[in-house]
Amino acid sequence: MTYRISKDDGILTVHVSGHLDINSSPELDQAIEPELEGTTVLIVDLANVDYVSSMGLRLLLSWQKRMFKQGSMRVVNVSDEVKELFDQTGFSEILDISQ
Amino acid sequence: MKFKYVRIQGRDIASSTMHPAGIFGMCVRLIQHGVMDEEDAALYREIDSWFVESLPFPEPCLKKEKVICFFKTENADLMLRMLNPAMWLLDKYHVPFYMVYTNTPGEIVYEDEYQIVVKVDEDIPVIEYRHEWTGSGGSI
Numbered sequence: 001m002t003y004r005i006s007k008d009d010g011i012l013t014v015h016v017s018g019h020l021d022i023n024s025s026p027e028l029d030q031a032i033e034p035e036l037e038g039t040t041v042l043i044v045d046l047a048n049v050d051y052v053s054s055m056g057l058r059l060l061l062s063w064q065k066r067m068f069k070q071g072s073m074r075v076v077n078v079s080d081e082v083k084e085l086f087d088q089t090g091f092s093e094i095l096d097i098s099q
Numbered sequence: 100m101k102f103k104y105v106r107i108q109g110r111d112i113a114s115s116t117m118h119p120a121g122i123f124g125m126c127v128r129l130i131q132h133g134v135m136d137e138e139d140a141a142l143y144r145e146i147d148s149w150f151v152e153s154l155p156f157p158e159p160c161l162k163k164e165k166v167i168c169f170f171k172t173e174n175a176d177l178m179l180r181m182l183n184p185a186m187w188l189l190d191k192y193h194v195p196f197y198m199v200y201t202n203t204p205g206e207i208v209y210e211d212e213y214q215i216v217v218k219v220d221e222d223i224p225v226i227e228y229r230h231e232w233t234g235s236g237g238s239i
Binding site: 018021022053054055057058061062065086089090093094 | 136137138139141142144145146148149152180181182183184186187
């Protein structure tokens with residue numbers, strides 16, 4: 001997994017590539033956590049994510065919970081495979097998703 | 100017909116209430132019995148923590164009284180959406196569950212904006228199955 005972060009005037013964008021799973025999620029969590037301070041819009045770009053495990057879902061949920069309180073979160077460029085997972089798990093009804 | 104209350108519960112009886120266990124209890128049981136793997140357990144805890152942070156914790160539950168909880172359907176939209184992943188987890192581990200809707204949940208002992216807590220009937224005798232019941236000449 002690799003990631004790239006950009007922040008501009010309260011808008012934090014996270015571009016993630018690869019697997020979002022038990023190996024990669026803790027690292028990404030640690031990297032994003034301090035950046036969430038003062039963030040009002042979080043955009044999670046999953047364009048190059050081909051697999052999300054339950055740990056990846058947990059991470060997305062933790063960000064969504066935080067952003068419920070301080071702004072909004074959008075998950076963008078979701079592949080068909082990941083969208084199917086979001087549909088199966090009910091995450092499509094929690095997250096603001098666009099493909 | 101529109102129902103005022105909804106509860107997600109399974110088939111197994113909770114020993115504390117002698118009523119079907121609710122969705123949180125079912126997930127916790129999977130974790131405690133080592134059935135749910137580490138990643139899924141972490142996801143469940145994330146879901147659970149949202150409820151802990153977002154809902155008042157009813158006093159009768161805190162005191163471990165013989166009660167069960169229902170959500171108010173009029174305010175349950177976000178809660179049921181947040182429970183979707185927990186329902187997916189139950190399904191993943193082949194735990195059957197039901198959405199139980201009612202307008203007559205029983206004696207309400209606690210109520211807030213989102214939920215009610217209902218006293219369960221303590222007089223229902225629940226006896227564990229004994230092999231002799233199905234043996235020759237056996238009786239309850």
